[in-house]
Structures are given as C-alpha cells and as structure tokens.
Amino acid sequence: MGRTHPVTGPPDDDLPRTPDGPARPRTVHLSESGLPAVVERSDWDEGWVLRIGGIEQSHVDLADPSRISHEYLRRIAAAVDTVRPRGEPLTIAHLGGGALTLVRYVQATRPDSEQLVIELERELVSFVVGALPLPAGTRLEVVVGDARDRLREMPGRLFDVVVLDVFSGEASPPHLAAEEFYVEALEHLEVDGLLLVNVGDDAGQHFIAAQAAALEAASVSLGLPGVWMLTAAALVERSDFGNYVLLAGGALAAADIDEQSQRWWAAGPHPAAVLDPEETARFVWRRGR
Numbered sequence: 559m560g561r562t563h564p565v566t567g568p569p570d571d572d573l574p575r576t577p578d579g580p581a582r583p584r585t586v587h588l589s590e591s592g593l594p595a596v597v598e599r600s601d602w603d604e605g606w607v608l609r610i611g612g613i614e615q616s617h618v619d620l621a622d623p624s625r626i627s628h629e630y631l632r633r634i635a636a637a638v639d640t641v642r643p644r645g646e647p648l649t650i651a652h653l654g655g656g657a658l659t660l661v662r663y664v665q666a667t668r669p670d671s672e673q674l675v676i677e678l679e680r681e682l683v684s685f686v687v688g689a690l691p692l693p694a695g696t697r698l699e700v701v702v703g704d705a706r707d708r709l710r711e712m713p714g715r716l717f718d719v720v721v722l723d724v725f726s727g728e729a730s731p732p733h734l735a736a737e738e739f740y741v742e743a744l745e746h747l748e749v750d751g752l753l754l755v756n757v758g759d760d761a762g763q764h765f766i767a768a769q770a771a772a773l774e775a776a777s778v779s780l781g782l783p784g785v786w787m788l789t790a791a792a793l794v795e796r797s798d799f800g801n802y803v804l805l806a807g808g809a810l811a812a813a814d815i816d817e818q819s820q821r822w823w824a825a826g827p828h829p830a831a832v833l834d835p836e837e838t839a840r841f842v843w844r845r846g847r
Contacts, residue, residue: 578620579606579690586685590678597657597689603627606690608657616657618690623662629827630801633788634721634754635663636825640818641719641752641809647671649716651746653705654678654723657686658698665696674699674717676708678724706739709746716748723756735769740776744807752809757802763793766802767845770838773806783810784835788822791829794841804838 583598593611600607600617605627608616617627626632638660642648647670652660655677664671673696677683680702692698701708705724720743724734733739743753755773759766774785786805793800812818823832833841 584685584689586681588679588681590680595679595682595685597686600627606657608686616659618657618659618662620690623659623666623693626659626663628659629790630756630758630803631659632825632827633803633822633830634660634723634756636822637752637754637788637803637805638664638719638721639667639825640821642668645669648718649748650674650719650721651676651709651717652721652723653709653743654721655683655686655700656723657690658683658692660721660723661696661698662693665693669695670697672697672699674701676701676703676705678702678704706733706742709742712746715746717746717751718748719752719754720746721754721756730765735765735772737772737775737779740773740806741779744776744780744782747807750808750812752805752807755804755806757804758800759802760799761797763797763845767842770802770804770842773804774835774839774842777806782806782808785838786810786819786835787831787833787838787841789831789833790827791831794831794833797845 580597583596585594585596588595588610596609597606604621605617605619607614619625626635645668647668648664649672650664651674653676655675658675661673661675664673675683675698677700683700722743724731747753755769757766757769770785770787777783777785788803788805790800792798793802819832819834823830
C-alpha cells in the first residue's frame, strides 16, 4: 500500500543536472489525469516551479525550503506553526503532494517530523524528488491512490495535522468535497489535532461556501469547535476567485486560540483576513444564498 520514498539520491534518468536542480526542464506524463508535468526554473526568482497541464501548481526554493511563495500555502504554514511549540516534530498527512513544498517546509522548521503523502498520480512524487531532492533527513512515506480510499485503509492512525490540497472549484472530486469525508479526515486527528483544507474557487464563491458548511457540519457531529477561515481580505469583501484555507479540529479549542489567530493574521500575506467561526458562518450565509 505505502512505501518510504528516498529523500535524496540520483535522479531517475540520465538528464544533466546542476547542483541546485535540473540543468533544463524535466517532463513526465501523468497517467491518471493524462496531463504533462514539468519542473523548470521560475520566471521571477531563483526557485523552481511544477506545472501540470501548463498551470503552475507549486513553487520550491531549494536553497531555503522555509521560504514559501504561494499565498495560500503561506497561510497553511502559519497555522501549522502554531499547532505545536516551535521546532517540535509533527506527524502530518498531506492529501495531495504537488512539488512537496509543505513537506520541505515542515522538515526545515520541524526536523524529524513523520510525514505521509497520499498522491493520486503515481508518477508525480518520484518525478519531483528526482528533479528537486528533499532536504536531508526528511522522513516521508508515500502512498499512491485516492485520498479517501487510502485513509480508510489506515484505521486508528492519527496525525497532529492533516492537510487537504486537492480542490479546484466545482471541478473538485465530489467524494472528497463532502461532509462524510470531512468526518473521516477529522477522525484521523489527534484530540488536539488540526485539519487544514485549501479550497480554490471561482467568482461567486459558492463552492467555498458549500465546503465551509460541510466541514462545520462534520465538526459539529464530532463535538469539535467551529470552523475558522484564512484568506485574502479582498475575498471577504467581494465575491471573487481565489484560495481559502479552512481550519477544523480539536486544536481550535486551545485556551490561547485568540493569540494563535493573531499570529495567523500577522504571518500574512497581507492584506489578510482571519475569520472566526461566527464570521465564517456569516460568510457562508452570504455566499450560499
């Protein structure tokens, strides 16, 4: 079912490399989606990007894995930073791998963390690591397959953090964009664990409203605190396309949750919005009408 992925080592082909990445773009054809995946230099800095079907999915800074470029992922990282004391290792599951940007961040900021990636595209992780090796010491288990199916094969396995990063508006997998799956994901958390859900949505924001409502219902059914939201301030003020990060789980019952939320806001990117459960509910009501 799963395998431990090598964190460094030679690439899986004989293409030339430089010390900090491939010497020229690397490409693989993904069997599940049928799309090409490309790793190449970023157009605007010294980092690297993963593009799938021509769309940028991830950005990686090999020189400094703690530097995150994409705004939504910086918000996720800010929340991960407050789950446990600074530097303390985590057990974390990533549902959707991309270029393993968050895996790299967790290893850089919390060495010895135990990390699991569940990725639908069987070629993707080995392709990414072959082009862009992980930081030394990364403890990563890779499981290929559907996130819901694979989690069901891990009864009783608990994590400090679960990150779900597979949604893209109305085209998202319906069996994952459901209250029932949120219940299953929340049940894989430690008592004080945190579920983070990245939701990309189009103008109108109906999908994010539906997902926030479904996650709230799942949380209520398990006796957990209400859902928080992190996003750009402009997306709260107007109905536009963008990314939203939903937070759920027992970690939100912490006595210092207000202090944590201030840290989430301070981490940006700015202008930032941090919505508590009541504010999130109002957002859902406005967009869900």
